[in-house]
């Protein structure tokens with residue numbers, strides 16, 4: 001240990017003229033904002049789905065939850081993490097947990113007792129139940145995690161309605177741990193909700209909500225909790241002065257209640273609010289210095305001596321190993337000035353990274369050395385805190401490993417591909433434009449495709465049955481040969497084609513049976529990508545994804561979808577849509593390299609996918625869909641950054657989509673998001689047809705498309721594929737009438753909200769038959785001129 005550092009981090013006492021150093025009296029704290037709840041082997045997913053299927057009891061599900069919490073707390077304690085986060089566990093979603101806790105249950109889900117403690121009410125809010133629609137689900141900021149949107153009305157009343165949080169605090173205390181409850185803060189909770197009654201602003205409910213938060217905090221004090229973490233990521237968004245005032249008033253109201261409060265911000269730069277945050281009656285502030293490193297100084301200056309500063313220096317959104325030497329250097333000044341008031345943490349909850357790298361058995365040693373999953377990130381946080389407390393020598397081996405990984409990644413020949421760089425540099429200037437404008441293309445496509453008015457189509461995937469998944473798992477394990485796997489997938493494609501013929505669909509899809517996931521499937525076939533065996537991350541409820549890792553320059557070694565698509569086309573005379581995932585979505589749903597700008601990686605993806613589009617056209621495919629559901633999610637959190645992002649994102653889409661003739665029809669598809677604030681950019685993508693999710697919002701989302709006069713064809717979803725609930729003909733017709741009111745009939749398509757992969761066949765059959773019937777009625781009511 002360097003003497004200089006040692007003295008800086010110890011309290012020196014003078015005794016009889018000698019300086020006696022008392023080691024470890026000043027310790028930088030290592031803590032965590034939240035741990036993934038799914039379990040290293042997706043135990044939670046399996047238990048949830050078994051419970052919903054009726055094969056395990058509620059008690060068994062609850063027991064799985066208890067075991068996971070105990071395991072995750074022990075893991076964090078053993079890694080040297082100071083507190084046990086409580087409240088990061090959820091049987092569906094942590095925002096829904098707050099809804100249950102504060103009793104904000106929409107009347108349609110309320111039970112007689114008014115309590116939300118029962119899982120039936122909880123899951124009814126999340127998934128709908130017996131004809132009662134679920135609450136909306138939307139993206140958690142710019143992540144691929146979806147939360148259940150709280151619903152507020154002028155009649156909403158709050159009261160503590162669920163004991164789970166308190167019970168879990170007791171659970172942690174009984175295990176000898178120091179629980180730190182983690183709750184979405186009151187401002188963010190209201191901000192992320194939606195209004196269900198007219199002429200009312202949800203933030204007007206803040207005073208009433210704060211009464212309940214105050215009561216919750218008091219209960220936590222009574223239980224002996226030292227610290228509570230209140231997450232306010234909404235601070236990373238654009239907030240007007242009156243909103244900030246409300247935010248400040250909320251914390252003033254809570255000042256006298258509860259344990260010490262750590263106010264956690266993440267996902268962006270909150271330095272504009274530094275003075276405000278430092279003045280609040282809270283005991284600590286967490287900032288994300290992975291996303292916004294420059295904000296550290298704003299918080300170090302004049303931080304009141306009563307407050308701790310928690311610095312999120314380990315990336316909670318990506319899987320790259322931390323450069324521990326750089327992190328320690330970044331925090332050295334903070335450590336010297338704050339001592340034990342400095343807390344080290346991941347940038348945000350670890351919800352967004354896989355559980356444990358130890359579960360990967362197939363990664364080569366070099367690549368593996370570049371990675372850290374949640375479990376490894378805890379060790380990194382701990383090592384950084386130890387280095388700051390006791391000097392770098394105390395973590396010599398972790399430092400050496402981290403140094404070696406940083407050096408190996410920088411110099412690896414696997415990362416840079418000169419051919420890819422040259423192709424991008426030579427991309428012709430017109431590669432981002434179709435040959436003719438939409439009206440000309442529309443005529444050419446109408447002549448080629450001969451579609452009826454209100455053409456029906458689906459979004460791509462058909463039910464991914466247990467048999468399909470088993471076949472893929474067997475093929476991956478090597479227990480069935482490739483030929484048999486291909487045969488099984490072809491049989492599935494042929495079944496899907498047959499059924500679409502029977503339903504009377506106009507533009508067919510092959511069903512995506514061969515795809516494990518719409519992004520991972522392409523990642524597995526593109527160069528520059530790596531993929532994991534078990535790197536699961538929760539997307540919503542029990543649904544998980546395994547984001548591929550983009551570590552180097554991206555290229556396409558060979559066609560990826562052409563064989564499956566042409567096989568499907570060979571089975572029918574109806575047009576078969578080629579089905580691709582677009583560059584922005586592949587980027588957004590992968591773990592992305594950080595050594596070059598995201599826009600550059602996106603363009604590499606666009607060029608690789610462009611070649612696939614050209615090959616599909618060459619193979620005779622007349623309609624190609626390029627899914628971009630994540631284009632809205634990738635939007636920066638601050639408006640000032642929108643234009644730059646939308647400029648490169650839409651260009652990448654056009655580069656992908658534009659190598660084709662006028663009579664080849666390009667579709668795109670978007671879901672899960674509010675699109676109205678990016679309509680000009682959606683129009684700039686210049687897809688011939690866009691299919692979008694609208695049914696959950698009762699076509700509300702479509703109004704913007706009408707007002708903006710979106711110029712090309714639109715297919716607003718009429719079937720909410722996220723819910724087991726089936727809409728009847730009258731409901732579909734009502735939705736379509738709303739669409740006809742804002743979009744000219746000749747430009748309307750009829751389709752579900754999104755792919756059908758999560759649905760079962762009987763529901764699919766019922767919904768699509770009804771959908772075709774609805775389109776046929778409209779054709780009669782609004783015949784072509």
Ligand SMILES: CN1c2c(nc(N)[nH]c2=O)NC[C@@H]1CNc1ccc(C(=O)N[C@@H](CCC(=O)N[C@@H](CCC(=O)N[C@@H](CCC(=O)O)C(=O)O)C(=O)O)C(=O)O)cc1
Pocket residue numbers: 144464466469470472473474515516517518519520539540542543544545546589629672757758
């Ligand atoms: C459209 N959405 C997507 C998002 N992100 C993506 N990357 N992909 C998306 O499609 N974001 C927004 C939305 C909503 N999100 C989702 C996310 C996930 C699902 C979903 O259905 N996930 C499946 C897992 C899909 C998958 O990768 N399957 C693999 C592995 C299957 C598996 O679990 N195998 C078993 C063995 C099976 C056996 O032997 O029988 C195992 O490994 O243990 C595959 O099919 O090969 C999920 O189940 O969570 C939907 C919407």
Ligand SMILES: N[C@@H](CCS)C(=O)O
Pocket residue numbers: 459460461518579627629669671754755756757
């Ligand atoms: N083609 C994909 C889009 C999902 S957003 C599917 O149908 O599943």
Ligand SMILES: [Zn+2]
Pocket residue numbers: 459629669670671672753754755
């Ligand atoms: Zn979708």
